[in-house]
Amino acid sequence: MAHTKINVTLVGAGGKMGYRLTNNLKNDPNYETSYLEVSEVGIQRMAELDVHPTKAEECVPKADIVIYAVPDIAIGKVTEQYVPMMKVGAIGMFLDPAAPLAGHLAHRPDISYFAAHPCHPSVFNWEPTEKAHFDYFGGIAAKQSIVCALIQGPASHYETGEDLAKVIYGPVTKSIRVTIEQMGILEPALSETFCGAMISLIKEGADVAVQKGVPKEAVYEFLKGHINIELALLFDQLPGGKFSDAAIKAIEIGKQKIFKEGWQEIFEPESIKSQIQAITK
Known part of the structure; x- marks a missing residue:
């Protein structure tokens, strides 16, 4: 029987953070990912990974999870545009607690909101390769922990969000559950x-x-x-x-x-x- 992939839309796929996520998602067998990017520089970065942008109206309405990999100052405007397009029961995923805590998320009680943030590789890590040793930010080769919070939605969506967070921030050694207030x-x-x-x-x-x-x-x-x-x-x-x-x-x-x-x-x-x-x- 064919494996059913989770449909993901990555907003800001060519940005500084989005590029890292794109690189980790593009070949993952569990996710069917579409990529949104509006800047020419971002689109050029995506092309380096042989990934190309999709139109929002084609991917957001069918996405099971929409990742908002955009700067904090842009979250309000971006979610105002895309959250109304999300299907009932979908998950909006954020990479930082700032915008959710600032009240910048569009009101949609029929969808879930989830946040996950990297701890970044520990100064006490032992890494066997030079590539991992110099991966100070994480998400490439060095081990790191992450923290996750379900902001709203059914309990089952915590595991769904956490599974995706482990991919986009991988390799992840430890995932720790917190509240969005604790993440702040x-x-x-x-x-x-x-x-x-x-x-x-x-x-x-x-x-x-x-x-x-x-x-x-x-x-x-x-x-x-x-x-x-x-x-x-x-x-x-x-x-x-x-x-x-x-x-x-x-x-x-x-x-x-x-x-x-x-x-x-x-x-x-x-x-x-x-x-x-x-x-x-």
Whole structure:
């Protein structure tokens, strides 16, 4: 008996993220995928993969799943155009929690909404090949975990969405279920607003050390090595390992000098809402 494929439409198939998804979907035996792209640059990228765009009216109405691989600022306009074309019972899939949490999704109680986001390959990954080792973003060769959330729809659609997420972000080693609100805590609050700011400050600190006359090579090598061991100590990669007493004292001095009291408020719902509004305008 012939295998029934799931019909997928990928919106933004030639974009920076869409191109990665197109590459992972185009030969998957479980999905029959159509591709939507409006930019000439995107269409040229797709041609490199021997994939060509389809007209929306030909593919969206028959799709079981429509993936919206478009920038956050465009989600509202794009879903306003395509969600009304989706068939009853279809799934609208999003790659980021920002637009759903900002209320930018078109109202359709008769379809499902699902979100999945990559964790990106861990700094603690061991990869056997050079291609995988240098796949920092993920979705090509390096292993990574993902987080998934069913925003609305029947429980069975979680598994359907998760199965597709494992393909578009593959190779996936672990899929973790969260709510869309928890995904908003992870991104933008934790990964960008907090961690992105922290890592940017680390780079600024390195720049200061170079300005003080320390050779740049020494600064970078010293810092990258210390980042590695300090992450390993803090994230349970070295059982029983801990900072020295001197390092603990230095860390406390640094915290008092660098951080404002009450920084934890960036994880509160109102703060997350304002962060999302800022990045989706």
